[in-house]
Amino acid sequence: MKITVIQNSAYGKAGLVEKFIAAKNWTCRRTISSKDIVTTDLADVVDDAVVFLGSRRGVYETHVQWVARERALMKRLVENSVPVFGICFGAQLLATALGGTVAPMGHRYRGWMENATASAPLWEGPWLRWHGDFITLPNDVKVFARDSNTVQAFAHGSAVGVQFHPEVSASVLRDWGAYRSAMSEEDRGALDEALHYADAHATEIEKRAFDLFDGIFRRITR
Template structure:
């Protein structure tokens, strides 16, 4: 069996596994053994896995005070050197951009909830994708912008690697795992600042589950075909 490594950033490893969402489901369906690890864990040699997915985080991808971020960046650089493909999701896309020479900083247009994306890539649908970010990345040197909107670059391809600003993996279970780390006050702030009803958003994720999973699986197939 081939192996897909997912890097999650929760200290609670069970939450990290939940946050892998429909990307992990699609990978298993395609015959991969899914391994979910924290960047501080004893990670496998990059050449022994088939691809690496770097998931989101509540932390900032340019916060170099995080004790595990420098080792994670080094592991991503090692993975790139080994030729093992990387799929970066939100925080993961930002870290991938940094390692490839791009820049991550505070976005003047943070995006919360389902936000429309324009895609020039045949495996990334145009239309709404789940977003939850306050920072953004630049497209790194030599990479190709394949999706964007008026606020931010949304996806880039660099060789066999794909960086995303949005969350194709979102499921009811992964969203519930996100919410475990939030306070009631933070949900009130989101409702106030972004006009987002978090409970209604959770219901939409549940009601749209089949379509979200289909689009996520198509994106994963396109990434694997790079």
């Protein structure tokens, strides 16, 4: 299987999802959105699935060229039934492509959390959550998990989106530390706590993530 992974920042790496792809002996093509999607709409994407990672940007920041181009790319993929897996910002791209909306909540979630409502144990977590936006979805979209009235996992056709970060390992969180100087004191504290948890629970985090990825890729590529 061939997978395109769209990375939206230098430090927002694919982590466990890329490790899962390698463990399956699948082919992984990585692309950096801000560099590549500005100059191409990835019209040559004929791979079996496309994974969209997170971003510090919001999907509503369409004045940013690569955000606008990536929204258009997601819409094209969905319209052509290309299997898609969206993570956080990627889930928000998917929500807008399906006719939903994304808007700031006025507060942020930071840290490892369980989803209060889940259709199956696979979606419960705890998962690393790090977002401040709220998704609304059309009625025909299936929701797998919610927490505090926020959608955390959903699917439609050959596409799945999750607001949490199943790709995150301790290594990924250390990469996020490159942004420490731009973070609030609260964000820095939450990052340190999240990293401590990731170090202490590395084995179970990876197993839970691999089980989730297995279920998601089976669903979107069947």
